[in-house]
Amino acid sequence: MRFHVLTLFPEMIEGIVNTSITGRAIKNGYMSVETVNIRDYSTKKTMRVDDYPYGGGAGMVMEPEPVYQAVSAIEDKIGKKPRVVYLTPQAEVLNQTKVEELAAEEDLVLLCGHYEGIDDRVLQEVVTDYVSIGDYVLTGGELGAAVLIDAVSRFVPGVLSNEESSQFESMQDNLLEYPQYTRPEEWHGTKVPPVLLSGDHTKIDTWRYEQSVIRTRERRPDLLRNSYHVLCVTYGDEG
Numbered sequence: 001m002r003f004h005v006l007t008l009f010p011e012m013i014e015g016i017v018n019t020s021i022t023g024r025a026i027k028n029g030y031m032s033v034e035t036v037n038i039r040d041y042s043t044k045k046t047m048r049v050d051d052y053p054y055g056g057g058a059g060m061v062m063e064p065e066p067v068y069q070a071v072s073a074i075e076d077k078i079g080k081k082p083r084v085v086y087l088t089p090q091a092e093v094l095n096q097t098k099v100e101e102l103a104a105e106e107d108l109v110l111l112c113g114h115y116e117g118i119d120d121r122v123l124q125e126v127v128t129d130y131v132s133i134g135d136y137v138l139t140g141g142e143l144g145a146a147v148l149i150d151a152v153s154r155f156v157p158g159v160l161s162n163e164e165s166s167q168f169e170s171m172q173d174n175l176l177e178y179p180q181y182t183r184p185e186e187w188h189g190t191k192v193p194p195v196l197l198s199g200d201h202t203k204i205d206t207w208r209y210e211q212s213v214i215r216t217r218e219r220r221p222d223l224l225r226n227s228y229h230v231l232c233v234t235y236g237d238e239g
């Protein structure tokens with residue numbers, strides 16, 4: 001999988017993706033993240049890529065041509081038209097279904113805006129997907145791009161070890177992860193749930209599933225709407 005990030009701040013992306021699991025995956029050749037500085041495609045001597053908004057108003061708008069040229073350069077390099085994702089709060093919020101869909105691509109271009117946004121004409125021309133990472137406004141798209149790369153990378157073969165990948169099934173079922181415990185067996189007066197010490201893996205699996213449903217119902221009931229999980233667990237005193 002190859003990510004191409006168009007940004008005015010490549011160091012923001014590089015600092016994040018070259019760390020931890022994504023950093024390991026890049027080093028081992030399972031994926032690549034190429035940053036492209038949109039400023040390199042400036043049409044001006046000053047190397048600026050922004051200008052005043054038509055119609056007035058606060059802030060600056062990113063010009064269409066540098067963005068267009070940056071996308072074209074990637075298309076020429078890879079010899080095809082890849083999906084181009086624009087990170088913006090004006091979009092549906094990213095979820096695991098969309099993450100998996102994007103993970104099926106061989107190349108993904110991630111376009112990061114700044115200031116008051118990007119001239120809409122180039123967005124109309126090059127963007128295939130609009131993605132938000134949450135209902136709040138960030139200073140630019142870079143953190144969104146890093147979030148998207150991290151989430152998508154988990155579905156790229158080889159990025160996660162077997163042990164790491166067996167851990168993330170619950171979100172695919174629209175359930176939150178069950179609670180985890182490690183040593184010591186008793187900490188600050190609270191014991192690890194006895195079932196986890198029983199060695200009975202059928203019981204442990206059932207307990208974990210129930211805990212996932214209970215936790216999801218408490219913290220993210222919206223995920224359980226129309227879900228069959230609620231029918232599978234009797235809550236007893238907790239319900």
Ligand code: ADE
Binds near residue numbers: 135136140
């Ligand atoms: N750029 C600014 N805010 C954003 C958000 N919430 N998600 C994605 N990109 C953004």
